[in-house]
Amino acid sequence: MTDMPHTDSATDRPTGLGGIPADWSSDQTAFKNVSWGKAMMWIFLLSDTFVFGSFLIGYMTVRMSTVVPWPNPSEVFALHIGGTEFPLLLIAIMTFVLISSSGTMAMAVNFAYRRNRKATAMLMLATAALGAAFVGMQVFEWSKLISEGARPWANPWGASQFGSAFFMITGFHGTHVTIGVIFLVIVVRKVLRGDYDNETPGFFTSRKGRYECVEIMGLYWHFVDLVWVFIFAFFYLW
Amino acid sequence: MVEFTPKAAGAVPPAEVPDVELYHPTNWWTKYVFSQDAKVIAIQYSGTAILVGLIALVLSWLMRLQLGFPDTFSFISAEAYYQFITMHGMIMVIYLLTALFLGGFGNYLIPLMIGARDMAFPYVNMLSFWIYFLAVLVLVSSFFSPGGPTGAGWTLYPPQAIMSGTPGGQDAGILLMLISLVLFIIGFTMGGLNYVVTVLQCRARGMTLMRMPLTIWAIFTATVMALLAFPALFVAGVMMLFDRLLGSSFFMPALVELGERLEYGGGSPILFQHLFWFFGHPEVYIVALPAFGIVSDLISVHARKTIFGYRMMVWAIVIIGALSFIVWAHHMYVSGMNPWFGFFFATTTLIIAVPTAIKVYNWVLTLWRGDIHFSIPMLFALAFIVTFLNGGLSGLFLGNVVVDVPLSDTMFVVAHFHMVMGVAPILAIFGAIYHWYPKIAGKMLDDTMGKIHFWITFIGAYAIFFPMHYVGLVGVPRRYPEIGDMSFVPESINELNAFISIAALIVGAAQVLFIFNLLWSIRHGKDSGGNPWRATTLEWQTPTTPPPHGNWGQNLPVVYRWAYDYSVPGADEDFLAQNDPWPDKPDGAQA
Numbered sequence: 107m108t109d110m111p112h113t114d115s116a117t118d119r120p121t122g123l124g125g126i127p128a129d130w131s132s133d134q135t136a137f138k139n140v141s142w143g144k145a146m147m148w149i150f151l152l153s154d155t156f157v158f159g160s161f162l163i164g165y166m167t168v169r170m171s172t173v174v175p176w177p178n179p180s181e182v183f184a185l186h187i188g189g190t191e192f193p194l195l196l197i198a199i200m201t202f203v204l205i206s207s208s209g210t211m212a213m214a215v216n217f218a219y220r221r222n223r224k225a226t227a228m229l230m231l232a233t234a235a236l237g238a239a240f241v242g243m244q245v246f247e248w249s250k251l252i253s254e255g256a257r258p259w260a261n262p263w264g265a266s267q268f269g270s271a272f273f274m275i276t277g278f279h280g281t282h283v284t285i286g287v288i289f290l291v292i293v294v295r296k297v298l299r300g301d302y303d304n305e306t307p308g309f310f311t312s313r314k315g316r317y318e319c320v321e322i323m324g325l326y327w328h329f330v331d332l333v334w335v336f337i338f339a340f341f342y343l344w
Numbered sequence: 345m346v347e348f349t350p351k352a353a354g355a356v357p358p359a360e361v362p363d364v365e366l367y368h369p370t371n372w373w374t375k376y377v378f379s380q381d382a383k384v385i386a387i388q389y390s391g392t393a394i395l396v397g398l399i400a401l402v403l404s405w406l407m408r409l410q411l412g413f414p415d416t417f418s419f420i421s422a423e424a425y426y427q428f429i430t431m432h433g434m435i436m437v438i439y440l441l442t443a444l445f446l447g448g449f450g451n452y453l454i455p456l457m458i459g460a461r462d463m464a465f466p467y468v469n470m471l472s473f474w475i476y477f478l479a480v481l482v483l484v485s486s487f488f489s490p491g492g493p494t495g496a497g498w499t500l501y502p503p504q505a506i507m508s509g510t511p512g513g514q515d516a517g518i519l520l521m522l523i524s525l526v527l528f529i530i531g532f533t534m535g536g537l538n539y540v541v542t543v544l545q546c547r548a549r550g551m552t553l554m555r556m557p558l559t560i561w562a563i564f565t566a567t568v569m570a571l572l573a574f575p576a577l578f579v580a581g582v583m584m585l586f587d588r589l590l591g592s593s594f595f596m597p598a599l600v601e602l603g604e605r606l607e608y609g610g611g612s613p614i615l616f617q618h619l620f621w622f623f624g625h626p627e628v629y630i631v632a633l634p635a636f637g638i639v640s641d642l643i644s645v646h647a648r649k650t651i652f653g654y655r656m657m658v659w660a661i662v663i664i665g666a667l668s669f670i671v672w673a674h675h676m677y678v679s680g681m682n683p684w685f686g687f688f689f690a691t692t693t694l695i696i697a698v699p700t701a702i703k704v705y706n707w708v709l710t711l712w713r714g715d716i717h718f719s720i721p722m723l724f725a726l727a728f729i730v731t732f733l734n735g736g737l738s739g740l741f742l743g744n745v746v747v748d749v750p751l752s753d754t755m756f757v758v759a760h761f762h763m764v765m766g767v768a769p770i771l772a773i774f775g776a777i778y779h780w781y782p783k784i785a786g787k788m789l790d791d792t793m794g795k796i797h798f799w800i801t802f803i804g805a806y807a808i809f810f811p812m813h814y815v816g817l818v819g820v821p822r823r824y825p826e827i828g829d830m831s832f833v834p835e836s837i838n839e840l841n842a843f844i845s846i847a848a849l850i851v852g853a854a855q856v857l858f859i860f861n862l863l864w865s866i867r868h869g870k871d872s873g874g875n876p877w878r879a880t881t882l883e884w885q886t887p888t889t890p891p892p893h894g895n896w897g898q899n900l901p902v903v904y905r906w907a908y909d910y911s912v913p914g915a916d917e918d919f920l921a922q923n924d925p926w927p928d929k930p931d932g933a934q935a
């Protein structure tokens with residue numbers, strides 16, 4: 107048994123950076139100990155990054171190409187409370203809510219791997235609630251702007267592309283959040299039913315239930331939060 | 345003579361993950377229609393792609409009839425011609441080639457060639473097909489919509505794409521096209537994630553990345569590229585839907601139409617071109633790379649020779665894939681973008697020629713002193729190499745700004761891209777179908793019909809597209825239903841155009857023979873046995889042909905060698921299958 111091109115098992119691989127070429131030149135898997143589902147989610151998120159990246163680049167390009175001045179976001183997105191004007195107040199709260207939901211999600215993943223069904227479900231529900239609150243505030247923001255005359259084709263403050271990009275990008279992101287909330291609820295139901303403890307096969311997929319689903323759900327959720335940070339920075343702060 | 349000592353096969357690491365739980369169909373619907381088996385999905389994808397491809401073929405006939413015999417066919421108005429062009433181009437590039445290479449061959453070959461039971465996510469894979477199918481239905485429905493399909497050209501450039509002067513611009517045509525594209529991208533993403541994860545994480549014991557057949561390397565790289573390139577088209581499509589439906593002005597500058605100023609203003613048409621070609625150029629390689637990979641395998645099998653420079657071939661694929669993301673603006677030399685961009689993009693474009701040339705040299709060196717069997721797959725593979733080389737060389741010319749500017753939007757460009765991304769990949773697809781059909785059907789395709797099909801297609805394709813270079817060089821513009829005033833071109837162009845059109849009709853007719861062969865041979869073909877070409881790769885080593893659900897029966901294959909052990913001295917046969925532990929006894933294979 108000479109000439110062994112790869113290491114014997116996943117456990118005695120070289121660690122650190124040297125492990126990468128070793129893993130990629132081994133058989134069976136390129137990412138050791140990474141399940142298929144997790145690999146898929148990472149690759150999907152990479153692709154989705156290109157979607158959001160293209161949206162943001164498109165927005166920046168029209169912001170440069172338009173000949174009408176760009177509205178000032180801190181005025182447009184200000185809230186009037188008791189006579190004073192708070193620039194970006196609602197957006198700040200929304201951002202805070204969404205970032206907090208990342209925290210609850212991370213804790214849910216931790217409790218999931220400890221097989222603490224109650225805590226996992228509660229934390230995931232909290233995440234979903236925060237996400238739903240975010241979407242709710244977005245609905246409020248949309249209706250406020252619409253009532254003030256903002257439309258995808260025109261707005262009272264300046265370049266029409268402001269409204270177009272706003273509705274398109276926040277709408278696309280909000281759809282992501284909404285889909286996330288729906289899936290959170292589905293996963294919560296499975297956690298509570300004990301599908302992941304009993305390895306109940308999925309209805310469509312006939313794959314065994316695993317607590318890892320919570321983590322995969324978490325990857326998506328953190329990504330959606332991260333994207334929001336970029337939208338916040340490029341659209342609202344700039 | 346080369347000194348040769350057979351190397352011991354070596355131990356193969358134990359399995360890292362337990363065998364998968366597969367979905368087992370319970371009735372006719374889940375077995376043949378909503379199937380989660382990659383092999384069935386592959387056939388669904390291929391069948392659908394070939395059917396829409398036939399529509400695109402008929403459209404090319406109609407266009408050629410108009411170009412060859414102007415003023416003869418009253419039903420081909422200028423508007424109709426634009427609609428034919430648009431649907432022909434879009435169907436050929438996206439709904440035929442992309443779907444067939446990745447959805448069709450990807451699904452069939454990836455699990456089989458890497459020794460997996462199925463794709464990583466069979467359910468998502470099934471959804472992928474059905475969304476693709478829906479996209480095709482939406483696309484085809486635009487033929488029946490009021491105003492007909494869009495006539496914006498396959499590039500769909502705004503502003504004209506959504507204006508009233510363009511067929512379908514203010515009707516349903518452009519909407520259906522954009523919706524169909526968005527659906528296609530969603531469906532493709534579902535499939536693409538599967539192909540990538542399957543290649544990375546579901547390989548058999550002993551199957552290292554550097555033992556994979558080049559077909560898999562190529563499909564894998566093309567899929568990664570597609571996952572990163574399609575987002576740009578997706579976003580461009582969504583933004584154009586906004587412009588068209590909601591009246592926003594992402595792509596629309598201030599415009600006057602029929603003396604009236606339109607509501608639009610301030611948008612950037614060039615932005616669309618950048619987004620489109622950020623997708624569009626990688627797309628060219630998304631359909632070319634799988635053809636590269638397939639042809640590498642075909643010539644190695646049918647010349648009974650080790651592929652020359654395997655590692656170089658792999659790296660060339662990866663490097664071409666990476667570089668193709670930074671050349672997109674060579675499609676935009678005449679768009680009015682900053683001239684410095686042209687300089688940069690011309691340079692990167694010419695650099696891509698290096699890995700591409702390496703591939704061509706390696707194919708030729710693989711053939712060199714090989715035991716070449718002129719089987720039909722081999723004929724098509726050889727035809728691919730010639731055609732691709734031809735189209736690649738004219739591409740080198742067009743990559744230079746000064747050469748491109750006068751040639752841009754002439755028939756020369758049409759001839760170039762048909763050679764390189766139209767005819768060449770189609771030839772590779774034919775070769776692949778003749779090669780793998782025995783595995784799919786258990787029967788050989790009829791040889792005589794195959795030969796007739798090959799010669800008509802190959803010679804015919806040259807008859808169509810070779811003279812077309814000249815037509816373009818003398819200045820006949822692209823996308824013109826007729827030349828009109830002929831004073832700027834020689835009269836003889838008319839005869840040449842008629843000749844091209846007749847050749848196109850004949851080539852098209854030959855495809856009917858091919859389809860007939862496909863259907864006829866299912867019943868009447870010769871039995872092929874499991875491995876008619878005596879090939880090494882795993883798909884030929886399945887327990888039954890066609891392979892069973894789950895591909896491998898009880899035991900998953902164990903891989904001991906790369907995919908190209910042909911004519912190994914001392915071996916009993918002139919090929920060693922990848923799961924053959926020669927010279928050892930099978931060892932740990934049952935573990």
Ligand code: HEM
Pocket residue numbers: 404405407408411429430432433434436437441496497498499758762765766767770808821822823824825848851852
């Ligand atoms: C029998 C084979 C084929 C014939 C006779 C044919 C013929 C034509 C003709 C006459 C045009 C319009 C030229 C013009 O006036 O600008 C055209 C355009 C085009 N064809 Fe083909 N074609 C064939 C196969 C293919 C294939 C396999 C592809 C796949 C890539 C393809 C992709 C395109 C594209 C992308 C366009 C450009 C459409 C546009 O300008 O918007 N064609 N073809």
Ligand SMILES: [Cu+2]
Pocket residue numbers: 624625628671672674675
């Ligand atoms: Cu290109």
